[in-house]
Amino acid sequence: MSHIFAHRGSSGTYPENTMLAFKKAEKTGCYGLEFDVHMTKDLEVVVIHDETVNRTTNGRGAVKDMTLEELKKLSIKSGWLRKEKIPSLDDVLEWAQGNEMIINIELKNDKVFYKGLEELVVQKVAKYQLEGRxxxxxxxxxxxxxLKKITTCEVAALYSRKGINPVLLAQSLNADAIHANYRVMTPQLMRDCQRHGIPVRLYTLNRPPLIQKWMNEGLSGVITDYPDLAQKFKDKKE
Incomplete structure (x- = not known):
């Protein structure tokens, strides 16, 4: 069965990585939510995709150089009358206690190395007793x-470059799953993963033909900007 994950929330329709986008995603009935986290100057964790606030907010600067309080003063760029703010990880996890969605937390520490981010995120998840989701x-x-050393939660290796063997990648890292850009995945590679019991989730699947193609191949997770569309497509297919 292919599960639907809302990529940065319902980000195709609402401002990405905001509480509004997350709440709208929940209303679609989708299986899971995917979002990104960075560490602030004062060692807090915030939900934002980029290393800087430039693209998505009315501010400028690197997340690592700003405190949580400074980040909270910024507004998300959008056409909505209500000004959305950058959520903290605590904001999202506290809200998540009121629903049953599976939460995919992507640690955005490949371009900026945040020392201790893994431990901090795991501790916050434990604080809200959400380890099972x-x-x-x-x-x-x-x-x-x-992460494999400090948590029993599922840990997925992300990749987006062609020429990588996902089975070997997962095995070399002891990863539980593979999350990949759909452009670098092939049906044969996915079947290889399936034979080895490795779940594959692909991003970012927004068009029905792509969703159908990979669902037919037995994809574990559809990561999409339009969870409402993907969920309706999935319901019709079933």
Missing amino acids: IIYSTFNHESVKI
Whole structure:
């Protein structure tokens, strides 16, 4: 069965990685939520995709150089009257206690190395007692190894370059799953993963023909900007 994950929330329709996008994703009935985290100057964890706030907010600067309080003062760029803010990981996890969605936390530490991010995120998940609903993922393969040592939650290795064998990647890192850009995955590679019991989730599947193709191949997870569309497609298919 292919599960639907909302990529940065319902980010095709609402401002990405905001509480609004997450709450709208929940209303679609999708299986899971995917979002990104970075560490702040004062060692807090915030939900934002980029290393800087430039693209998505009315501010400028690197997340690592700003405190949580400074980041909270910024507004997300959008056409909505209500000004969305950058959520902290605590904000999202506290909200998640009120639903049953699977939460995929992507640690964005492949371009900026945040020392101790893995431990901090795992501690926050434990604080809200959500360990049974968490998937960790990261492009930083050293972080995959760290996470495997400090948590019993599922840990997925992310990759987006062609020429990588996902089975060998998962085995070399002791990863539980593979999350890959759909452009670098082939049906044969996915079947190889399936034979070795390695779940594969692909991003970012937004068009029905792609969703159908990979669902037909037995994809474990569809990571999409349009969970409402993907969920309706999945319901019709079943």
